[in-house]
Amino acid sequence: MLWTIAAAAQAIRDGRLSPVTLLDACLERIDRYEPRVHAWVFVDRTYAREQAETATAELKQGIRRGPLHGIPLGIKDIFDVFDWPTAAGSRLWAQSVARHDATVVERLRQAGAVFLGKTVTTQYASFDPPPTRNPWNLERTPGGSSSGSAAATACGMCLGALGSQTGGSITRPVSYCGVAGCKPTYGRVSCRGVVPLASSMDHPGPLASCVRDLALLLQAIGGPDPLDPACSSQPMPDLLAALDGPARPPRLGRLRGLFEDLAQPPLRELMDQVSERFAAADAVVKEVALPAGFAEVLARHRTVMAVEAAAFHGPRLRRHPQDYEPKIRQLLQEGLACPASEYTHCKAHQAQLRREMSSRFDGVDVLLTPATTGPAPPADTTGDPAFNSPWSYTGLPTVSIPAGWSAEGLPLAIQLVGAPFAEAQLLSAAAWCEKVLDIKRIEPPA
Numbered sequence: 001m002l003w004t005i006a007a008a009a010q011a012i013r014d015g016r017l018s019p020v021t022l023l024d025a026c027l028e029r030i031d032r033y034e035p036r037v038h039a040w041v042f043v044d045r046t047y048a049r050e051q052a053e054t055a056t057a058e059l060k061q062g063i064r065r066g067p068l069h070g071i072p073l074g075i076k077d078i079f080d081v082f083d084w085p086t087a088a089g090s091r092l093w094a095q096s097v098a099r100h101d102a103t104v105v106e107r108l109r110q111a112g113a114v115f116l117g118k119t120v121t122t123q124y125a126s127f128d129p130p131p132t133r134n135p136w137n138l139e140r141t142p143g144g145s146s147s148g149s150a151a152a153t154a155c156g157m158c159l160g161a162l163g164s165q166t167g168g169s170i171t172r173p174v175s176y177c178g179v180a181g182c183k184p185t186y187g188r189v190s191c192r193g194v195v196p197l198a199s200s201m202d203h204p205g206p207l208a209s210c211v212r213d214l215a216l217l218l219q220a221i222g223g224p225d226p227l228d229p230a231c232s233s234q235p236m237p238d239l240l241a242a243l244d245g246p247a248r249p250p251r252l253g254r255l256r257g258l259f260e261d262l263a264q265p266p267l268r269e270l271m272d273q274v275s276e277r278f279a280a281a282d283a284v285v286k287e288v289a290l291p292a293g294f295a296e297v298l299a300r301h302r303t304v305m306a307v308e309a310a311a312f313h314g315p316r317l318r319r320h321p322q323d324y325e326p327k328i329r330q331l332l333q334e335g336l337a338c339p340a341s342e343y344t345h346c347k348a349h350q351a352q353l354r355r356e357m358s359s360r361f362d363g364v365d366v367l368l369t370p371a372t373t374g375p376a377p378p379a380d381t382t383g384d385p386a387f388n389s390p391w392s393y394t395g396l397p398t399v400s401i402p403a404g405w406s407a408e409g410l411p412l413a414i415q416l417v418g419a420p421f422a423e424a425q426l427l428s429a430a431a432w433c434e435k436v437l438d439i440k441r442i443e444p445p446a
Contacts, residue, residue, distance in 0.1 A: 001025070002441055009067040012059070017054040019070025021113060022159075023048055026072045030157045036138060036446050038131045039152040041077045041087065041314040043117035048072065051114040058112070065112030067216050074152045074161035075106065077118040077144075079204070080193035087124030089130075092323045102193025103228065104162060104204055104221040111220045116158050119148030124313065125164060127195045127382055128325035134176055134376050135444035136410055143173035145370075146380030149207045150177040151240050155444055156164045161297050170205050170389025171400045171415055175384060176376035176383065176442070178402050178411030180213045180434075181207045183388075185230035185421045188394030189218075189226035198308035199230065200350075200393045202303075207442060211230075211401060211431040215239040219424065227316040234421050241349065243431050244423035250429035252278060252416075253288035253364035258297075262386050264374035266406045269296075271337045271370055274403050274414055281436045288367060291356035293349060298344045298386055301393040302334075307343045355395045361419045365380025366429045370419035371413035375406040387415060396431050397423050399430040437445040 003022065009015035030043055055070035075081055078088045082105075087093045103110060109115075118178065120132045122144035132147040134140040135155050142151045146163030150173030153161050163170045164274075165183045174181030182205050189204045196202055206217035223236040254275060260268065279285045279290035310317075310332045317324055317332050324332065373384045391398045396417050403414040416433065418426030 002209070002443065003159055004209050005067065005071050005159045005216050006210070006230070008071060009069070009216070012070050013064065014214055019052040019114060020049070022070060023072050025050040025158055026116060026159070029155055033155040033157060035133065035167045036153050037133050037135050037155060038072060039119055039148040039155070039157060040364055041118040041120055042060060044084070044115070045326070046223060048114055055112055055114060056377070062248060065110070068108065068220055069112030069306055070114060071160070072114045072116050073157050073273060074116055074119040074149050074158040075105060076149050076162050076164060078164060078195040079105055079162055081115060081118070086116060086268040088125065088194065089121050090323055092111060092320060098193070100193060103190035103225045105193065107221050116248070119152055121145050122147060122382060123325050124195065124328050125169060126328035126331060126351065128327045129380055129382055133446070135446035137376070137408070138446055139379060139409065140376040141379045141382055142178060143176040143376065145158060145169040146173045146207060146381070147414040150174050150181070151206050153179045153209060154176070155446065160213055161204060163207045163248060164194065165203045165205060165207055165388065165392055166201045167301070168262065168385030170203070170207060170397060171371050171383055171388040172383050174207050174400050174410065175371040175413035178207050179207060180211055180214055181205065182218055182402045182427070183391060183398045184218060184423055185397045187230055187235070188397070188421065188423065189222050190228040192225055192228040196312050198305040200308060201305060209400065211427055211434050213241055214399065215427050232421070237424040239424055241426055242428045245270055247343060247432055249281060249283040250349070250432055251284040251286070251363065252366060252368045253360065254285055254368045255290060257290045258294060259369040259387055262373050262384070264372050267370040269376055270404050270412050270414070275368070277436055278433065283360045286364065287366070288360050291353065291360070293353045293356060294390065296349060297353065297390045297393055300349050301389045303342060303346045304350060304393070306331050307338050308334035308335070351392055357394050357396060358419065362428060366426055367417040369415045369417065371415040374409065375410035375412060388389050391417055396420060397426050401427055401430055401434050401437070403437050404439070
């Protein structure tokens with residue numbers, strides 16, 4: 001059985017399932033899929049069992065920490081977990097043991113989650129292809145950089161996972177692997193204890209099998225963190241209350257322009273089909289024009305990412321150039337060579353585009369785009385982040401959900417974009433769309 005977090009949490013609460021039994025089911029799937037999929041840097045079976053046994057003992061004492069109590073999760077290997085190494089894909093950092101939990105890890109620990117191990121990230125959360133393979137076709141990429149988190153969740157090796165996005169590193173992997181992902185508003189989730197790539201665009205976020213599971217995870221990890229100056233003081237809304245409220249059809253603003261010009265035929269067809277289905281189910285689907293500044297978004301995003309990545313990695317690149325793979329090295333070299341004036345212009349453009357996008361929500365609840373330019377490409381790439389980078393650049397929250405299949409049997413997905421800090425409304429709209437699309441979850445063949 002492919003458990004969702006919500007279903008497993010209810011079964012645990014009712015006494016029909018124990019955390020130990022649930023862990024055993026995940027470990028069985030790891031044994032089945034991992035030799036071919038390579039989603040994990042390591043699985044700490046002994047520690048996972050200790051956590052599951054503790055969670056089970058607490059339940060017998062009448063202690064239930066919430067809906068994540070006893071739920072097995074994967075942690076992307078850029079997040080610090082006390083007493084586990086945080087390598088971030090580096091060979092030299094492979095034994096760099098964390099002495100503290102990242103804020104989001106600490107919050108999941110307090111919520112009673114069971115940590116299975118570290119999932120594979122592309123090196124330093126950048127673009128070089130990972131060892132992980134797509135469970136729907138081992139010759140295809142799972143996407144990056146949250147490669148292992150998406151593949152492990154798709155296979156049921158864990159019920160959800162932590163990921164992060166600076167370009168398209170949550171949305172692309174979940175779309176290619178056939179699961180759901182949420183990139184929250186910039187600043188909604190703390191980055192303390194997370195290896196940075198570009199500090200003004202790094203977004204930790206959850207990956208899971210459905211929208212309700214995303215809400216459960218985001219509810220636990222989001223909210224103010226006084227130890228992270230970039231983390232917003234905005235309080236977390238009650239996301240589950242939003243999902244459980246009256247389910248009215250949303251007003252959807254379909255974006256074209258870039259999102260149609262770069263889309264491959266299967267995604268163009270998918271967008272027409274889902275738009276018709278949503279309209280037939282009484283949603284409002286209207287065209288929304290992109291601001292003129294959107295034409296520069298991909299190049300500007302690349303510059304900001306390169307400069308900010310170089311600010312963190314530059315000194316280490318000079319000392320240990322052999323520890324950087326070709327694509328991340330190229331990105332850092334671009335950043336080191338970028339004039340300060342160009343970076344300043346990009347930051348001004350970023351702020352202006354963020355303001356201009358706010359007006360695009362007049363008369364609509366969320367914006368609608370394809371999640372990727374096409375189905376998962378070959379494994380020598382991580383895919384094109386063109387449909388995701390704009391939202392990392394502007395900091396707007398997104399949710400990606402499965403929406404269909406390609407002729408080759410690969411998952412296809414749509415992306416919903418919300419207004420700043422409107423995750424409750426965004427997740428509610430995504431849950432409505434998910435119900436209308438009714439994509440049945442099936443076992444990957446890998």
